[in-house]
Amino acid sequence: MGEIKSTVELAMERSKRFAVSEKEKDEMKQKEVLKKATSFFHRYREGNLSLNDILKEMEKMERKASITVREALLSYWIGALSLDDENEGILKGVESLKGKSIGEAKQKLDHLLSQYQDEKEEIKKKTGAQLVEALKRDGIWGSAVEPKLEGSELWKKENEILDRSYSIKLDEIKEQLRRL
Numbered sequence: 001m002g003e004i005k006s007t008v009e010l011a012m013e014r015s016k017r018f019a020v021s022e023k024e025k026d027e028m029k030q031k032e033v034l035k036k037a038t039s040f041f042h043r044y045r046e047g048n049l050s051l052n053d054i055l056k057e058m059e060k061m062e063r064k065a066s067i068t069v070r071e072a073l074l075s076y077w078i079g080a081l082s083l084d085d086e087n088e089g090i091l092k093g094v095e096s097l098k099g100k101s102i103g104e105a106k107q108k109l110d111h112l113l114s115q116y117q118d119e120k121e122e123i124k125k126k127t128g129a130q131l132v133e134a135l136k137r138d139g140i141w142g143s144a145v146e147p148k149l150e151g152s153e154l155w156k157k158e159n160e161i162l163d164r165s166y167s168i169k170l171d172e173i174k175e176q177l178r179r180l
Contacts, residue, residue: 033065037072116166
């Protein structure tokens with residue numbers, strides 16, 4: 001005949017299935033550390049956490065977790081560099097975590113952004129003039145006529161081409177920062 005098991009024995013058998021292996025524990029710790037890094041990233045970008053506070057928090061962590069947070073933050077910050085946003089705070093964070101000067105890459109980025117803005121203004125002027133001419137051909141003209149650039153297909157196309165060409169150059173600078 002079958003043996004009769006107590007409730008405790010049944011519960012123990014069922015709980016064996018829920019035992020967490022060392023590998024699973026490590027994965028859970030890794031996920032938690034990455035969540036912390038993501039939180040640091042967003043809070044820093046929003047101005048709710050200073051770089052010094054991040055560094056202090058990292059000092060409190062065990063070495064492995066601190067290294068993971070450092071690598072994740074560097075990856076997030078470098079990936080967040082863009083042609084349209086203010087990058088100064090991100091660059092300070094990268095330089096702080098790298099522990100060395102990123103002056104050359106910063107200089108290249110500043111030059112690239114300056115070129116990008118200048119070229120974008122030129123395209124804006126050129127596209128605006130083309131749109132005004134198109135409106136004139138349709139019988140719409142005058143000093144009060146100002147075409148809406150952002151809604152025009154011509155502007156979108158020109159802006160997309162510009163963004164694509166400068167994004168390639170931005171990616172090169174990002175790669176240089178990663179290699180430092």
